[in-house]
Amino acid sequence: VTRRPYSAATALVCTTCGQSQPLGPALLGCECCRSVGRAGALAVAYAPDAEDARTLRQARGFWSTHRLLPVADPGAVASLGEGETPLLPLAAIARACGVRDVHIKMESLNPTLSYKDRTNAVAVAVARQFGYDRVCCTSSGNHGVSLAAYAAAAGLRSLVLFPPDAPPSVVAEVRHYGGTPVIIEPEPQGGSVVSLLERLHREDGWFLSNRNAPQVTGRRFGNPFGLEGYKTIAYELWRQRDGVLPEWCVVPVGGGDGLAGVWRGFQDLVRLGLAAAAPRMVACQPASGASIVEAWRGRLTTVPPVTVAPTAALSLIDRRSGEHALRAVVESGGRAVALDEAAIQAAGGELGRLGLSLEPSSATTLAALWELAGASVLGPADSVVILGTGAGLRWPATYADARVRDVPRVPATMEAVLSVL
Ligand SMILES: [Zn+2]
Numbered sequence: 229v230t231r232r233p234y235s236a237a238t239a240l241v242c243t244t245c246g247q248s249q250p251l252g253p254a255l256l257g258c259e260c261c262r263s264v265g266r267a268g269a270l271a272v273a274y275a276p277d278a279e280d281a282r283t284l285r286q287a288r289g290f291w292s293t294h295r296l297l298p299v300a301d302p303g304a305v306a307s308l309g310e311g312e313t314p315l316l317p318l319a320a321i322a323r324a325c326g327v328r329d330v331h332i333k334m335e336s337l338n339p340t341l342s343y344k345d346r347t348n349a350v351a352v353a354v355a356r357q358f359g360y361d362r363v364c365c366t367s368s369g370n371h372g373v374s375l376a377a378y379a380a381a382a383g384l385r386s387l388v389l390f391p392p393d394a395p396p397s398v399v400a401e402v403r404h405y406g407g408t409p410v411i412i413e414p415e416p417q418g419g420s421v422v423s424l425l426e427r428l429h430r431e432d433g434w435f436l437s438n439r440n441a442p443q444v445t446g447r448r449f450g451n452p453f454g455l456e457g458y459k460t461i462a463y464e465l466w467r468q469r470d471g472v473l474p475e476w477c478v479v480p481v482g483g484g485d486g487l488a489g490v491w492r493g494f495q496d497l498v499r500l501g502l503a504a505a506a507p508r509m510v511a512c513q514p515a516s517g518a519s520i521v522e523a524w525r526g527r528l529t530t531v532p533p534v535t536v537a538p539t540a541a542l543s544l545i546d547r548r549s550g551e552h553a554l555r556a557v558v559e560s561g562g563r564a565v566a567l568d569e570a571a572i573q574a575a576g577g578e579l580g581r582l583g584l585s586l587e588p589s590s591a592t593t594l595a596a597l598w599e600l601a602g603a604s605v606l607g608p609a610d611s612v613v614i615l616g617t618g619a620g621l622r623w624p625a626t627y628a629d630a631r632v633r634d635v636p637r638v639p640a641t642m643e644a645v646l647s648v649l
Pocket of ligand 1: 243244245246247258259260261262267268
């Protein structure tokens with residue numbers, strides 16, 4: 229009797245030249261492309277079977293779909309209870325937008341309050357499987373906190389490179405998990421973080437957990453495994469909607485791994501005969517830095533870098549999103565939407581009135597939904613799922629506005645309290 233492997237992953241395939249190479253800690257991209265000085269991003273290939281389709285129907289828990297994740301050794305997994313987040317109906321929003329239904333996938337309820345736990349659960353397990361004892365990433369907040377937590381759970385060291393404006397609270401969270409936070413000073417020319425990451429990997433044995441390190445020209449450097457974790461979002465919401473996929477899936481985009489990973493999950497469901505068609509993917513970005521929106525509008529196949537102005541959507545600050553996310557938007561017949569700060573703030577406020585605390589980056593999804601409804605892009609029979617990728621409490625400064633400073637301070641009397649109502 230042949231034992232069924234824990235993972236159905238078979239190889240790493242280059243998305244540029246199509247060559248495949250064996251599964252290994254390949255953070256430097258396609259070997260074939262590298263030998264001719266070209267960038268070649270790798271993607272994990274699988275050979276799933278009919279039993280995997282049955283498993284998807286009955287799956288419970290993030291790792292129950294381990295066959296469709298790239299971790300070959302179950303002993304390498306260190307779970308913190310990631311995934312299986314609620315899918316909540318937003319009936320009033322659906323009515324206002326004139327669609328059949330709208331659901332929000334509450335990824336803010338993951339162990340470290342964001343969907344990054346799905347990617348780091350996988351990336352850290354892969355690092356451990358290949359014998360690494362240290363993991364590293366660049367982060368504006370969510371990714372770094374998540375990596376530090378999973379590294380702690382797996383008994384690995386973690387190093388998180390933050391930009392100069394990283395909030396003290398996220399730096400403190402990394403320290404809480406025993407990780408090492410470092411703030412990297414800005415470089416006038418930019419790009420130095422990339423060579424730093426590459427040297428940390430090559431010369432000091434750090435396993436990188438980001439796929440799209442910021443400003444990586446051609447994406448020749450990065451982790452091809454972590455984004456596979458996002459596929460589980462597609463599997464879960466398909467099950468939570470009783471085996472029916474929505475017409476639209478609306479996702480905030482920074483580097484683009486999240487959207488590209490969820491899209492790969494939808495493609496798995498179609499390939500395994502569990503869904504007729506994958507949803508159209510909507511990429512949401514702040515107007516103050518919307519590289520994927522500009523590339524989509526210009527019908528480009530690459531994503532040129534843009535200049536980034538300040539935005540409340542701190543998790544989405546990225547000069548350049550990955551081509552894999554652009555491809556997903558185009559292949560799915562989706563859209564890319566840029567949201568201004570007022571729209572992001574209004575959507576965040578509306579989520580609060582519905583009892584939901586999400587970071588401004590996640591509020592871009594509701595803002596985009598309003599915009600698409602206003603432009604009559606959505607049909608009355610359409611179902612929509614939006615991703616609430618991260619929690620509002622990750623960014624305390626978001627709440628430190630005039631409303632907080634204006635809180636009334638009164639004596640403990642009925643008259644005084646009633647007077648402020
Ligand atoms: Zn290649």
